[in-house]
Amino acid sequence: MSLQSPDMSRKDLGITFTVAAVARRLGVAAATLRTWDRRYGLGPSAHEAGAHRRYTADDLARLETMRRMVNAGVPAAQAAKIAGHAQSSELPTIDIEAALEIERPVGGGDVVPLGSANSYARGLARAAMSLDSLACQTAIVQQLRTKGAMWTWTHMITPVLVGLGLRWESTNRGIEVEHVLSESIISAMNLHIASMEDPINSRPVLLACAPEDLHSLPLYAIAAALADQRISCRILGARVPHDSLISAMTRVGPSSVLIWAQISGSSDPARLAGLPHQRPAARIVAGGPGWTGQMPSGVIKVDSVAAAVSELVAASRI
Ligand code: B12
Numbered sequence: 001m002s003l004q005s006p007d008m009s010r011k012d013l014g015i016t017f018t019v020a021a022v023a024r025r026l027g028v029a030a031a032t033l034r035t036w037d038r039r040y041g042l043g044p045s046a047h048e049a050g051a052h053r054r055y056t057a058d059d060l061a062r063l064e065t066m067r068r069m070v071n072a073g074v075p076a077a078q079a080a081k082i083a084g085h086a087q088s089s090e091l092p093t094i095d096i097e098a099a100l101e102i103e104r105p106v107g108g109g110d111v112v113p114l115g116s117a118n119s120y121a122r123g124l125a126r127a128a129m130s131l132d133s134l135a136c137q138t139a140i141v142q143q144l145r146t147k148g149a150m151w152t153w154t155h156m157i158t159p160v161l162v163g164l165g166l167r168w169e170s171t172n173r174g175i176e177v178e179h180v181l182s183e184s185i186i187s188a189m190n191l192h193i194a195s196m197e198d199p200i201n202s203r204p205v206l207l208a209c210a211p212e213d214l215h216s217l218p219l220y221a222i223a224a225a226l227a228d229q230r231i232s233c234r235i236l237g238a239r240v241p242h243d244s245l246i247s248a249m250t251r252v253g254p255s256s257v258l259i260w261a262q263i264s265g266s267s268d269p270a271r272l273a274g275l276p277h278q279r280p281a282a283r284i285v286a287g288g289p290g291w292t293g294q295m296p297s298g299v300i301k302v303d304s305v306a307a308a309v310s311e312l313v314a315a316s317r318i
Helices: 006-012 019-026 030-040 057-071 076-085 096-101 119-129 133-147 149-171 175-194 217-228 242-252 269-274 305-316
Strands: 205-209 233-237 256-260 283-287 299-302
Touching: 019 030, 019 057, 030 057, 030 076, 057 076, 057 119, 057 133, 119 133, 119 149, 119 175, 133 149, 133 175, 149 175, 149 217, 149 305, 175 217, 205 217, 205 242, 205 305, 217 233, 217 256, 217 305, 233 242, 242 256, 242 269, 256 305, 269 283, 269 299, 283 305, 299 305
Parallel strands: 205 233, 205 256, 256 283, 283 299
Antiparallel strands: none
């Protein structure tokens, strides 16, 4: 633990960090850091008379390496061995000035409430809280490949999104975490969608957000779940103006159209009556918790991503 890269020793000037600061920086609980210290000897190596032991920049770099590996699925004991024995040149360089920022107390709310979520969701939340896009993306891609899009969305991603939403609601903080996670989800889902071969549908499915809604993640989850059934989509993305949706429908002649509203008031259901009546007819599905009020006749309302996928699959098979 005493090895220091030339870059770090030049910059760290003996500055050390508390367990709480390191926990914040890495996005792991302080209790986890204590466990890593007790079990694997990856702990603070600086001593201060009469005070708690503190972490050096080198300790921080080793723990960062450990966290990255654990997030990528390496068993903790193996990750600790690699991180503990790594040469200084193999460790990430710690920018001391940026690291010092984490010494500032930030108040409560540094934990994402996850309830009884599984270990995949917990790993994803840790990676997101550390703003580690690559770890988020890799973890999601892995589960998309092994368990499919519906499982990954429902059991890995949704608990983290709900937890981040609750955290934001109670602390007004964490938009940067939401953005990192959102971008990672979109990249991972797009990779999964692009790997689909030989779609079975000749008319595409159109996916759009309601005119004032930025919550586009469910569109990518739906597209990835449809890709698992070899159904191809066109994703129009966030905040799609009504006229643009009409124009897209006219140009591609979809088998079905999904308009997702996550927040109430982001669209007026009455406007759905003005969508073109095509031949053959497109199934119109209004999805998400944001739709309130009476739906025009012929419009199917669904509350969840899973229900939306069922409707769109059925329309693609007619
Ligand atoms: C990611 C996110 C964003 C990203 C979107 C990025 C993108 N490309 O999509 C960004 C940062 C852009 C964003 C912006 C905003 N957001 Co936002 N966002 C979210 C977040 C965290 C996830 C959205 C999502 O994809 N949900 C999809 C899935 C997870 O939701 P769902 O299918 O409806 O699933 C529900 C059920 O499955 C059930 N559920 C399932 N499992 C579990 C487990 C537990 C424990 C619980 C309790 C429930 C539950 O609850 C889920 C949520 O209702 C949600 C939190 C949330 N709970 O949804 C807030 C949330 C939707 N956002 C919210 C708000 C207020 C905003 C902003 C207005 C913030 C602002 N002041 O600027 C803007 C809106 C801008 C706009 N015009 O659209 C509120 C909406 C409140 C409401 N009901 O209207 C939410 C709910 C956060 C909150 N707790 O207050 N957001």
